[in-house]
Amino acid sequence: MSRLRDAAQSSKAWPFEEARKLVARYKGKVPEKGYVLFETGYGPSGLPHIGTFGEVARTTMIRRAFEELCDIPTRLICFSDDVDGMRKVPDNVPDPVALREHLQKPLTSVPDPFGKYESFGHHNNAMLRRFLDTFGFQYEFISATEFYKSGQFDEILLRAAERYDALMKVMLASLREERQQTYSIFLPIHPETGRVLYVPMKHVDGEKGEITFDDEDGREWTLPVTGGNVKLQWKPDFGARWAALDVDFEMYGKDHSTNTPIYDRICEILGGKKPEHFVYELFLDENGEKISKSKGNGLTIDEWLTYASTESLSYYMYLKPKTAKRLSWDVIPKAVDEYHQQLRAYPDQTPEQQAANPVWHIHGGDVPASGMVVSFSLLLNLVSVARADDKATLWGFIRAYAPEAAPETHPDLDQAAGFAVRYFKDFVAPNLSYRAPSEAERAALEDLAAKLRGIAADGQVPAEYAAEFSALSEEVFMSVVRDTGKAHGFSSLRDWFKVLYEVLLGAEQGPRWGSFIALYGVAETVALIEKGLAGELR
Template sequence: MANLRDAAMTSKAWPFEEARALLKRYEKAPPEKGHVLFETGYGPSGLPHIGTFGEVLRTTMIRRAFEVISDIPTRLICFSDDLDGMRKVPDNVPNQELLHANVQKPLTSVPDPFGEFESFGHHNNAMLRRFLDTFGFEYEFYSATEFYGDGRFDETLMRACECYDDIMAVMLKSLREERQQTYSIFLPIHPETGRVLYVPIKHVDAKEGTITFDDETGREWTLPVTGGNVKFQWKPDFGARWAALDVDFEMYGKDHSTNTPIYDRICEILGGRKPNHFTYELFLDEEGQKISKSKGNGLTIDEWLSYAATESLSYFMYQKPKTAKRMHWDVIPKMVDEYHQQLRAYPDQDEKAKLNNPVYHIHGHDVPASTLTVPFAMLLNLASVSGAEDRAAMWGFINRYAPDASPEANPDLDAAAGFAVRYYQDHVKPTRQFRLPTDQERAALENLIAALKDEKVALDAIAQKNADAGKADEPLPEVNYADDEFLQSVVFAIGKNHGFEPLRAWFSCLYEVLLGATQGPRFGGFIALYGVEETIALIEAALKGELAT
């Protein structure tokens, strides 16, 4: 453990860098509350999206890293601001009229448009928790409705009454003049309509802990700020929550970064200590637009998990959190294969390299072995050319390539075969486009057919490639049409001999003419997996124009 901690104290992996910064927070004395508190926030105004998941995952990675370098206990709270008024009806949910009739009511007072839970807020909270539980996160769930209603926020709300002018001064600096005239840090919940009101506050009584305001009809009300009658505006809510819970760490998206000084100062005014922060770049959809809960653009967690295992999504989230990421379908196969590459590398790495390996931050000390012996990208292309309808059909090809593999011994491979079929049917088949070969490509493809039929043609191709490279004396490989390395040598040689410059133009031809795709697997491995005779038939069909039509 000592060696691990020493390595962690110098690791350049971003979770360890953030963990070391957090440890400095308590270098003089441990926290009086007895633990370090991590928090993530969730605004349940729409269905939870993949960015929400990423926030909890990345916070968990930093929490795990902290636990390696420190013996101070930790907690993680996922806080849902479900007392917030529903300002806009999401586009991607049913019963729009029902929701429009309840605009501005707290999300936990809005009827569930799905008819499954007591409110829309409860529905979205349940969705979030289901997503988080799928990944095995250790967290405590806090509902703002309960937090305000059962009195846990009362002390902070009373303190806010006492410091009202100071907090307002912080907020007013950030607002336009028109907004300044009506702004208040408090949002009363109307006793009769139940709506969250954005109205000016006429008077704040710090001693009594009440606010006085006129509703939209001009009727005057006085309400206690405690007991769930009043909530904070969202910016003051950040700082107030940090102060009330004594939060030590919270991360959020770049869109919050300009508000950080506001959150911090309000926390300090209310008697708290500002937490450590981590600002991550935003998630974008395929068009480069920010992913939005209300728009429903971008991939959802359920959509990702329909085509790949959970770990591939965790791997995606680990990568460069301070760089904006586009999330679209083509990302999934790449993440699957990269994740398993890292898994295979992990056992042979030294302690330092292991701590820098993303799989350590996904799995902690219990990093599994990969049983994916065929790359996911290759499985996708196999599903495409074979027209596979289920994973059983895929295994007929897989066992030709890896005769010792089985669904029982290779669960990763078995799952990936099923995912590949589904991904192909849903996202490759509807969009793939084959093209006819050029004259240069046709000659090369005919040469490849000949080489797959006759070992002399194959060896002659490799010999010619060697001679052109000034390596005529280099020994030729042993002929083995079941060996992907031999097949790759043949494919490579034919591309060189037919003058493809750069050589990737040859492989682009293979993918576009034979697979109807812009990219694909290592082609020698694909031939070994799909079968030599089957590949010959595929090329012949392409040369006849049957694939392109």
């Protein structure tokens, strides 16, 4: 057993904790079907959002942890419920009015408003697969339309007809009395209109596998439950899918948690074994509201990837999955920098620490080295003071700071430099607000400029720091900044740093000043202070 596998056996990292439950499910032996099956479900009623990605990313992390713990083969299925009727027209599609006549039709029978695919369902499925492929996930895609029509679901549908009363008993117990009067686990698809009908059953023939019902015009119909003529209501569909595929693991959001006993019981009535579950907290937009596919609020995959790497998003998904998370622009820089901090820490960690490090779970153990010799947050500050319009401008400063770095040898840094320029223009620049210093603050800033001007002139460590430092470094610059603040009566260095941020950067917070001066340059920092004192920063 490898040292990391040994460490994983007791690791408290949540993917390993969940994976150990799956190992115990089969006592470490290969199940009859020959593999352990992970599943994620997707409702393609709107464009995929980051919450959808999060399910696949986190499930993949548990799958990787399971594969580290044992040698049982695994599969991951991404299942799209594209037979679901379109209950409302999404807000974020072209010409939404044109879709109204297709309400209640299965999503794969609704025209694609983007005009690119066979249907709206096919379009959204393609978007799902595109972003899953972007992240390199290993998965198999199943469309509910094909699953229902091809016969793969027939055995379970026929069993559902046979055990209709038992299934209805479970469902009716969870419904209000008014809803009980019209509820059925089966939703017929009208042979003429193609709409998904929410109508009560007049009769369910378990022997023949047929249902009889009246449509909305009062006409009676009898249809087989097989061949794509019906779909299951979404709660029974959850459990029926588990039984049909013999699913071993599925995670879902907290909004599903109260339905877990229903899903499990449906699965068991249909002859399946309930899977292991993991319930995660919901994703919120910048206003604290739940993100929604139909509303299109919160960040999209493409929006995150416009400003940061795929790995930074995977890192954000790893963190505290049972805590509600905001998906807004301001979380991106922190996620990028923390991800690279973990990359730098990984090589020197013990196996136990590596097993708990998010980057192991993001990369499946094949952890790359970080080339970010400059943090993303510091790059944003550099864009601001250098007034950079492209990453080439930033590289002029980066090469002076780290001569060994180059776009060819540090591609992650090169990519981040481009992201920083975009992020600054779109989110930082519009909110910059410079202020003039008070008289006491002005005196402190003038003193700091004088000290840095002296360093720039002779390139030497100031005499008062020579005993501690043999060469100029970030620590020297930080000491100069810190001691200047103390000398001018700032009892809290936080207050002094805030003055520097607000006067020189137009923000309430910013970089570690020693690192900033080392990157931007001593003479350049002096010039920045002089502009701030002159009120020339805008």
